[in-house]
Amino acid sequence: MSNQLFTKTGILSRFILRRDRLRIWIWLFGLVAITLLVAQTFVDLYGSEEERQAIAETMLNPAMTAMVGPAYGIDNYTIGAMFAHEMFLFTAIAFGLMSILLVARHTRADEEDGQIEMIRSLPTGRLSNLASTVLVMNGVNVLIALLIGFGLYGMGIESMDLEGSLLYGAALGATGIFFTAVTAVFAQLTENVRGTIGFAFTVLGVSYLVRAVGDVGNEMLSWLSPLGWVLNTEVFVSNYWWPLVLTIITALLLVLLAFYLNAIRDLGSGFLPAKSGRRHASKFLQSPLGLMVRLQRTSLIAWGIGMFILGASYGSVFGELETFFGDNEMLAELIAPIEGFSLTDQFIPMIMSIMAMLSTIPALMAMNKLIGEEKKNRTEHMLGRAVSRTRLIASSLVVSIVTSFVMLSLAAIGLWSAGNAVMEEGLEFGTLYGAAMVHLPAMWMIIGLAALFIGAVPKFIGLTWLYLIYSFIVVYLGGLLQLPDWLGNLSPFGQIPNIPVEDMDYMKVSILVVIAMFAAVIGFVGYNRRDIEG
């Protein structure tokens, strides 16, 4: 009887691997490549013990502890200790993200789309789909763990021995396996994939925050967080394996729970009740503009909070900035010293451009939403009624522009409030806010470009994302990788004057605004002329 529950799990696993071959490869390649590349960078930049010891001093402040985890092995800060300390937590989060997204996709998302119903109608077991998903994801996590483990060892870095390297990989893999299990449970509890992903992300986010608070203040608290567990392996210093046993056992129990819940529930149902919604539309939801805002409400609020926190976390290191820079060669290379300005002043433009580029993400999503709606055949509901094409695309544009402004403002305000609190002489809001706002024209140029694509060549809309990623690489890493200047100049963000260090360049900024407007106008004209797909 019980083995019937898992009939054809093998075939389904292969089917998942086939459907996801590209996705899995991208995650695998990305995670392994970034790990090895950063390890190499650390070797190149922090070859000497004095350099590393200097960094160790700056890592001892609470802001850093909250961000990357507690410092350990500080008195002998080897490359291994330093690498694990600065890289492990974020890589673990990436493993969590990967597992959450892929598991949700093959469980609740497929169930919601009716694909599981198809599969269940074939001679497959009741639990086969969940089993194959868990199986594949655990396999993927183990594989990437091994690749990272042997890869790090293979680089022949003195302080990264075989045991430590394998433990580093294993701790990451265990994190992935843990969040595979968490997502598997939420896929049973919730009735839709948004809920599944939302709850799983919440667990990941809360794990991070609880650990942050715990690491700074009360160590016991960190033991409530699965991310706290894996951090306690103290890779490359103490090499404790037992926290992983805890992680894996918990994951196993969660998977069993998921199987149990899956076995007792109806297909398509969940355990958390879907609450009944509004009978009537609110005053707000009466226009394309209202609809666009409403559809993205949750995501926009989340982004807003995220940008504020990001700004605040940058701001919180301002107090330590001078020491921090004095000792960090990697960052010093990014920012060459300029007479007459404090290092804080010099740091501001770079932080601002990072925050501006990140704020562009929700703004661009708001603009590109129009294409997403068209692909889902939902723009015809509007265009089939008394809504003109101009009004529709303008609604998207307005939401996008306002988003760009609000997100950047929130980040700047976050930065100011935290920075002002920790710095002795305080931080002037006006200067800071101006340094942020000067990036708006660059953001608008990307939004304008998106409007152009939407109107003229919608199938190339993905290029707007590539352009943003390109900007991020050349502007953020340009100095570090010593890329030629013209590469940076191709990005609108490369054209923005470095306020407050440089003077305002009205000419350049106006040109960006004009290009943005011009692109948007072409987009509007094109949108009024072309076929709408649905």
Place this chain on the structure above:
Amino acid sequence: MTILEINNLTKKFGSFTALDNVNLKVEKGEICGFIGPNGAGKSTTIRILLGILKATEGRAKIFGKDAWADAVEIHKRIAYVPGDVNLWPNLTGGEVIDLFIKLRGTNNKSRREELIKRFDLDPTKKCRTYSKGNRQKVALIAALSSDADLYILDEPTSGLDPLMERVFQECILEAKNAGKSVLLSSHILSEVEKLCDKVAIIREGKIIETGSLIDLRHLTRAHLHVQTKLPMTSLHEVVGVHDVEVDGQSYSIHVDSEELDEVMKYVSQYGIIGLESAPPTLEDLFMRHYEGVSVGVGGAV
């Protein structure tokens, strides 16, 4: 008064011709059926009428205005139900209905409640929980609660159960009695037959037949079941008789409408004991057309 007029309409997607010289007219107070198999070009025609797609050649006019240039003006007076209703998963049905009514401009609150009851829809549920039929109900309720002059409905009942289909038919007849016009695309022939004054048949982008149901009867065959005293040995040789099936002295035949008189004269010579006749259905007409055309195409290849 002509409400809707399509003249020599051609639509190409790249090199593929989806519509080839389509002509269609809908008069005031008329329900026009627009039938054809999947992929015939019904939705494409309707989307051109809505100004969502641009005609490659030819013109489409509604209320005498150009469907592309005056789309917004036209849409204030029409109501549209798409063939494949996709809604926003995180809005409720009630919210969507209100939004749709609002986007059209006019508002008819009492009708909304009445229709929600008649179609038996729970408007407090999120759209992601709705089946295809329920999503169609949302679009239908929004369309029918508006005071439109023309209803454009693209296969509106493909997901409804028979009970709801009845409600739908009642609503359409009410609209017709109120002097509204309807363009109803479908591949469900019985529905078109019950509702429509006029039919246009489209296949592979071409209108192959158009006219009132009575006009089209000449293309159809009646089904007759006859029992006679004496055996009819040469029944299959009679002009206009097709598909003869014999079971003892009882015969089942298809008869061309225009030959009915002659055939009856022939049959009566053998002493009729029983006679049943089924009216020609649109289905026959439809099938006959396809048989004819596909044989022609097949022969040419």
